[in-house]
Amino acid sequence: MATTDQTTEDQPFGAFAPQGLVARIIAWTRRAPDSFLGRKLAYALRRLGLNRLDGRPVDIEALGARMRLYPDGNVCEKRVLFTPQYFDARELGLLAARIRSGFHFIDIGANIGAYSLFVASRAGAGARILAVEPQPEVFARLAYNIASNPFGTVKAVACALADKPGELTLFLDPTNRGESSVRILRSSVGSTVKVPATTLLALVESEGYQRLDAIKLDVEGAEDLILEPFLRDAPETLWPNLVIIEDSRARWQTDLTVLLAQRGYRLLAQTRLNLVFERHATEA
Numbered sequence: 001m002a003t004t005d006q007t008t009e010d011q012p013f014g015a016f017a018p019q020g021l022v023a024r025i026i027a028w029t030r031r032a033p034d035s036f037l038g039r040k041l042a043y044a045l046r047r048l049g050l051n052r053l054d055g056r057p058v059d060i061e062a063l064g065a066r067m068r069l070y071p072d073g074n075v076c077e078k079r080v081l082f083t084p085q086y087f088d089a090r091e092l093g094l095l096a097a098r099i100r101s102g103f104h105f106i107d108i109g110a111n112i113g114a115y116s117l118f119v120a121s122r123a124g125a126g127a128r129i130l131a132v133e134p135q136p137e138v139f140a141r142l143a144y145n146i147a148s149n150p151f152g153t154v155k156a157v158a159c160a161l162a163d164k165p166g167e168l169t170l171f172l173d174p175t176n177r178g179e180s181s182v183r184i185l186r187s188s189v190g191s192t193v194k195v196p197a198t199t200l201l202a203l204v205e206s207e208g209y210q211r212l213d214a215i216k217l218d219v220e221g222a223e224d225l226i227l228e229p230f231l232r233d234a235p236e237t238l239w240p241n242l243v244i245i246e247d248s249r250a251r252w253q254t255d256l257t258v259l260l261a262q263r264g265y266r267l268l269a270q271t272r273l274n275l276v277f278e279r280h281a282t283e284a
Contacts, residue, residue: 025049064121102126109218120151127153134160134195160197200230214242221251
């Protein structure tokens with residue numbers, strides 16, 4: 001199984017362009033329709049493609065950006081490589097409809113940068129995008145992907161966000177590198193790593209943000225540790241207009257659906273993985 005290392009990071013983008021059967025499989029899966037049979041076929045072909053890759057990375061364009069993807073061991077990268085048309089399509093569609101000049105976006109749990117680069121590819125030179133990712137190996141992939149694009153609007157931040165600053169233990173899932181959390185994961189074979197942590201409000205203030213148009217939170221059940229203190233302590237002028245949040249209600253200690261409703265947000269969409277909230281127009 002491949003890992004991000006200095007050897008692969010030193011290679012220019014395009015060094016791992018898909019070839020032969022792998023290239024054809026990727027083309028086929030990306031053309032698969034959004035139907036029951038289409039998805040079944042795409043997922044079967046995806047398994048074949050993963051076997052052929054045997055842990056090697058792939059350089060490819062997806063969601064409007066260049067990315068070097070390591071699909072073996074990271075569900076996000078696997079989805080973006082083979083079936084970007086299915087990747088959070090409802091969420092990204094709602095986000096894209098609200099992108100405008102000067103868009104301000106924070107991607108919390110950025111993984112390899114899919115959301116951040118999607119926004120950057122559409123928001124223009126005046127955008128400000130923070131991609132926050134605490135896991136060192138995944139952060140290296142994120143940084144590479146940002147540097148492989150000409151946008152110049154995405155800043156990667158290597159830290160965790162939580163309810164207080166300090167140092168946190170991050171629990172890692174070896175079967176899915178994109179799944180890491182400051183809360184204990186269900187996997188019994190994971191490892192841990194110490195990472196620096198800050199609060200969302202402290203990060204926003206340190207970066208000089210005066211407003212937030214949208215945020216995305218995907219931190220494997222710790223979303224409430226980040227959002228509850230932010231909505232409690234931040235001025236309303238900093239409350240984001242759009243919130244895309246992983247649906248981890250079974251693991252939250254604070255019910256964010258209730259909290260967001262109390263702060264003037266309405267549920268815009270509920271998908272298989274996420275909840276999307278938007279502030280009422282009268283509250284903006």
